[in-house]
Amino acid sequence: MVSALAAVMTFTAACGESETDSETNAQGNGGEQTESDAEENNASDDEGILSGEIAIDGSSTVFPIMEAVSEEYRMEAPDVQAPVGVSGSGGGFEKFINGETDLSNASRPIKEEEKKGLEENGIDYIELPLAYDGISVVVSEENDFVDYLTVEELQKIWTDGQAETWSDVREGWPDEPIERFSPGTDSGTFDYWSEVILEEGDISKDAQLSEDDNVLVNGVMNSPHAIGYFGYAYYAENRDTLKAVPVDNGDGPVKPTPETINDGTYEPLSRPLFTYVKTKSLQEKPQVRDYVEFMNTVAGDLALEVGYINLPDEQYEKNKKMIEEAAGK
DSSP states (O other): HHHHHHHHHHHHHHHHHHHHHHHHHHHTTTHHHHHHHHHHHHHHHHHHHHEEEEOOOEEEETTTHHHHHHHHHHHHHHHHEBBOSSSHHHHHHHHHHOOSEEEEESSOOHHHHHHHHHHHHTTTTTEEEEEEEOOOEETTTTSOOOOEEEHHEEEEEEBBTSSSGGGGTSSTSSOBBBEEEEEOOOOOHHHHHIIIIIIIIIIOOOOOEEEHHHHHHHHHHOOOEEEEEEEEHHHHHHTTEEEEOOOEEESEOEEEEEEETTTEEEEEEEEEEEEEEEEEHHHOOHHHHHHHHHHHHHHHHHHHHHHHHHHHHHHHHHHHHHHHHOOOO
């Protein structure tokens, strides 16, 4: 009986080894299929575990677009953290130059001194246009006298020492002090405004400056004698309490609308919006590359949703090629 039991155990063990060997051999015989399956599993694993942080900061004007991008991306990659900071275009570039951020949003092109700072710190980057914006001049819904403003009148209102009351701007307007609300000096909107409206002058010392566009919105809507300016998206979001002022650049008053911003007739206050991406982040941080590629595919639609104007499809195709080249693909 002992001998018989031993024989049975030996036979069973042999069968088990034979089955295991058969499975191993079967996998080995399908070598190409197994490698393909492994690649698919690895890709799936990579997608499933994509995680980490993405440092984004800069323009308050670009913020609504990038906030929407990050919200959409969270559904694609919930383990990636991509909060969007707001320190203005200039403040964002300072962080970018110091190596603190992966993406820097800007409502103006990068300045020469900022390029130099990045070069000195060995930081390569690419510039990606995202959308069009039209800086909107706004007054309160309670304002019943401003029907339009010429560029010259805007200069008079905003340049220091030019006008104290509305009657100084145009005869027949109220003899009431002008309350001015402007983006802060770190804002790309402020820089653009300074270039095309103030030219060589300084902004009025009475102007209330803030990097938070919501502060400007509230300041203007609460006074019939206030005036402000900021990105079109903030006007569109608050059109029930604010009035956009048509601007006359010599060819008659033009109100900011998606059509006039896109076709360039809203002059001189139409401008492109950008984000700048660190090349090293694209190459070494998978979550940054994935985010930036996703951003480029949805930026146009999200720009329209938040009140800006999308770029032609050809521009997003150019962006795609720049991203691929910078990432080393």
